[in-house]
Amino acid sequence: xxxxxxxxxxFALSLLPRAASADAPIDKISFQPQVKxxxxxxxxxxxxxxxxxxxIGPIEVTSTCGxxxxxxxxxxxxRAIDFRxxxxxxxxxxxxxxxxxxxxxxxxxxxxxxxxxxxxxxxxWHGQKRSTRYAKAYQRRHYTRLARNNR
Numbered sequence: 001x002x003x004x005x006x007x008x009x010x011f012a013l014s015l016l017p018r019a020a021s022a023d024a025p026i027d028k029i030s031f032q033p034q035v036k037x038x039x040x041x042x043x044x045x046x047x048x049x050x051x052x053x054x055x056i057g058p059i060e061v062t063s064t065c066g067x068x069x070x071x072x073x074x075x076x077x078x079r080a081i082d083f084r085x086x087x088x089x090x091x092x093x094x095x096x097x098x099x100x101x102x103x104x105x106x107x108x109x110x111x112x113x114x115x116x117x118x119x120x121x122x123x124x125w126h127g128q129k130r131s132t133r134y135a136k137a138y139q140r141r142h143y144t145r146l147a148r149n150n151r
Contacts, residue, residue, distance in 0.1 A: 028058035040065035042078045044118045048102045049081065052116065055096045057087035062113055074105065080117030082109075090114050 029038075029049065038046060041064060053059060063082035065075055074080035085093035090108045097106045097116040104119035 028053045029061060035061050035064055035066070038064065040078050041081070042118070044102055045079055045081065048097075048100060048116065048118050051100050051102070052093075052097055055100075056085055056093050059083040059085055059093075074117040074119045079119055080105070080115060082113050082115050084113055 038049070038061070041049075049059075049061075061081055061083050063075060064080075065078050067075070075082075083093075084090075088096075090112050093114045094106050094108045094116075097103050097114065102118050103116055105115065105117045107115040109115070
């Protein structure tokens with residue numbers, strides 16, 4: 001009988017909302033509607049997020065594993081997030097992310113988002129300059145094609 005009361009008490013306590021600490025990093029993370037949760041992320045990515053939030057304050061996660069990304073994106077393997085810092089500038093947030101030991105790639109976009117991943121390769125970029133890079137590569141291929149045809 002005593003055991004049953006203890007189990008009921010434990011169950012009732014589990015239903016009560018927990019008092020969240022103001023310093024708990026997970027409470028400082030909000031999500032855009034298309035991001036459901038952080039369940040798809042690797043443990044090292046979650047550690048990176050916790051460390052990052054402890055450094056820069058609250059963030060809004062805009063992209064995790066779902067959505068459209070580059071073909072070999074770290075997002076698909078649960079190793080990357082895109083976020084918007086809520087209490088600091090994107091540049092300062094990117095600098096804080098680069099200072100973390102676990103972070104492999106950090107980039108900022110012109111719309112105020114920051115990308116951070118725990119991939120093995122270190123990468124860094126600012127703005128959306130990839131489209132011009134691809135355009136130049138296409139132009140080079142086009143000129144190569146013309147040169148081959150004129151032989």
